[in-house]
Amino acid sequence: MNRFKMILGFFSTIPVKNYEFIESDLGKGIRMVPLVGVLFGILLVCMNSILSFVLGKDTNAFLTIVFYLFLTGGLHFDGVADTSDGIFSHRSKERILEIMKDSRIGAFGVISLIILFLGDWLFLSKSSLFLIFLFPIIGRCIALFTCRLSTYARNEGFGSQFMIEAKKPSSLFVLISFILLIFLGSIFLNELAVIFAICLTFLLIAFVTKRINQKLDGITGDVIGFTIEISQLCFLIFATIGERLL
Incomplete structure (x- = not known):
């Protein structure tokens, strides 16, 4: 329980x-990150359900994003901006890491956040409660998945502990268990588009993570945040496409 409280305090407000x-036990908490997503999902669904009685879908989706931003404290959005500024600068590894560490936000960071917020707002307004419940869970399963695929690009930082623990069999068991439970729930609720969306999301993030690893010889905490937020938007997009196709 202490480990879950520690990781909840680290990844949320x-x-x-x-x-x-x-500190030495923090890395092991990476296996608890999907549970943080479950808690987020429950809170978002509760808020969305209550507001749906008095607000339209567009306004409700906007307030859902604001509430999610409050829950995360903007931690992962900062990672999106920093990673976008660094990766799209097309500089050397050392320079990219310097840019990502800079507290100032650049043009690519601003553009990426605008696209992310608009995308989340648009697709959350079209999403069922089941998708709203799932999207923060998928993002945090992706965090575990990304860490399994990667090494740490810096010489020091909490991220290195996450990479080490994510590669252990117990972490793989947690990841597979969450995905299987989501698949079973999707079949039970006849939400087959969710399975379609998860498969495509994991394939896309595997490709993106591999490319970033090649560019930086690893990833950083910012990249973990980047993959969390990007995967959530991709999941919502693919689920919407899947509902049209299936």
């Missing part, structure tokens, strides 16, 4: 009390 922060 939800107040967490009565836990001990153990």
Whole structure:
């Protein structure tokens, strides 16, 4: 329980009390990250359901994004901006890492955030409660998946601990278990578009992660945040396409 409280405090703004922060134990918490997504999903569905009685889908989707932003504290959005500024600068590895560490946001970071917010708003307004529940879970399963595929690009930082722990069999078991449970739930609810969306999302993020690893000789914490947010949007897009095709 202490490990979950620690990872919840690290990845969210939800107040967490009565836990001990153990830096050496933080990396093991990567296996708990999908559970943070489950908690986010429950909170988002509850808020969305309540607001649906008085607001239209577009307004509800906007407030869902605002609430999600509040829950994450903007942590992963910062990763999206920093990674976009670095990767799309087309500089050397060393220069890209310097750009990503810079607290200032550049043009590519602004553009990526605009696209992300508009995309989330558009596709959340078309999403069922099941998709709204799932999208933060998928993002955090992707975080675990990304860490399994990668090495750490910097010489120090919390990210290196996540990479080490994510490669262990217990982490793979957690990842597979969550995906299978989602697949079973999707079949039970006849939401086959979800399975289609998850498969495409994981394939796309595997490709993106591989390219970033090649460019940086690994990834950073910013890249983890980047893949979380991008995968969530991709999942919503692919689910919408899947509903048309299936």
